[in-house]
Amino acid sequence: MTIRFTTIPFSRTVLGGLAMAAVAATSLPAAAQSVDESRIRKIEAEVRALQRSVFPGGTGKFFEPEISGNSASPTTTVPNSTTAVTDILVRLDALEAQLQGLTSQTEQNTNSLNLLSTRVAALETPAAPSPFGPSPTTSAPTVTTPTTSTPAANLGAMTGGASSTAQPVQAAPAGPTAARLAAVQEIAKPQTDDPGDDEYTYGFRLWDAGFYPEAQQQLTMFVEKYPTHSRATFGRNLLGRAYLDNGKPKEAAPWFLRNYQSDKQAARAPDSLLYLAEAMIAQKDTSRACIALAEFGDTYPALASGRLADQYQSNLRKVTCN
Template identity: 45%
Template sequence: MTMTITYRARMPLVAIALGLVATPLLAQTTAPKTTASTTADADVRLRKVEAEIRALQRKVFPEGAGKTFVPEITPGQTTATVTGTPASSAISDVLARMEALEAQLMRLTAQVEDGQNRAAKIEERLAKLEADAAPATVEPVASPPAVATPAVPASRPTTSSAVPKPVATTPTKPATPSAARVAAVQAIEKPATADAGQDEYMYGFRLWEAKFYPEAQQALQIFVDRYPKHKMISHGRNLLGRAWLDDAKPGTAAQFFLQNYLADKNGARAPDSLLYLGVAMARLKDNEKACGAFTELAANYPQEVAGRIKTQYDTARASVKCK
């Protein structure tokens, strides 16, 4: 009887002991599951953040190695610990690394945004500078026809300031020719060769030689206008001036002489035009400009003055008193 009671009395004690033992075992079996799950989630987050940082670093530093940021946590570096405390758990290290990577990602993102903002401002300033540097459109201004002054050969001295600038005069309209004059002009034959420019010049020369000056002026003007590059253009412009000078219109003649001289100072009749320019100014009673033309002629064409046009030069020079 006593043994039975003792056995039954101990049964609750055994059950209580088993219960106490089972509780820690249950806690030990469930705790690792919770820790593993947390570690897996943190590891997934960590790999995602590391992948994003690598992608961001490739964008910010396309040149690769040597251009990345120093990680917040390096091998062997740990968070601040107190001597004597146990080492932190694996989950604590992972969370610390993840927080450091997230902070680094934020800094990289801010730098990218700052770089994009700077690039946008630079492009804006560049566009403004290009717009300011663009040349303004200038409307062409009509100007009266003029002949450009070519460069004077270095071998010849120049006294261009002495060249007179005659006052422009309006040519008078020629009177209606008589029937006899018309018949006489028609009797002058116009050449017809393969060189149309030469034919036009020779026809004007024949009219001038026959003293039909208005008709010669018209023919020579056609030659000058139609054939400005012809080999006889210097002859044509000079003869046109002679036709006006011989027609007692020295003001108009002077313009053509000056034009021919300035258009081509190396032209075949440039010295002649300068000579007759002086003659025209002398007829206009402008001795100063006449002397200037003769001085220019002697300075630039000494060989012509001493040779081919010596007689004409001496006669014209003697007609005026120069200082």
């Protein structure tokens, strides 16, 4: 028995309907997916805009919102938030600038106070060894050469109370003799590239030749004109010796004291302290002489048993100290 199958043809209408149904079934999920994707992108944009509004310039730059003016989410609060944060930053910058200015001013004031304290300490230090009397000021003792007349006001004290009218000023020696002037002129003044050293050396030569008044005048000029010269400590010490060797211990003492107080570590500071003791011994001021000798022994123990040992022991034998 033979079975035959007969193919039933579908009409175009039925086929068209099936095709449309298939297309519709396929396009509905795609449309839904497109709508969901759009909504997700919108939400992501709004989140990014909100983050940039709350944290403007978080990466060093300011990002404008990515939502347009006709978006569903309101964006009117962004400019206000940005303005407030910007104002805070400006105020912080101003505060930092003020703090920097105050810090700088405080440092300057501190430095000025330190400098003032140093200057005050330097001014007060020379006045410490007051038992020896005042040291000479910048206006050094006036050195009178044989050609200078003695002031009338001091003449009475120097002559034991004689009246200035009875002893006129003209009674003083008229001046150096021609032989003395010629001898002084024979002492050559050096001429080198260091004028300060030349002035000191010339004063030393005058003192070494025994011309003490001339040496006093020359050395006074040197120490006042070159107070910071490397030879200044030598000049002040030698000036005191020019007075001491000339029989004027009272005029010599202030120069020895000044040289010692100026710089206790200077080359001739210990020598001046010993000569200060000698000047006090010459004035029969045992108390101050003992103070000078005691300070020398405490300040310069190595020199007291070394280079200046003989002079130190000699002075000690001249006085009786407690």
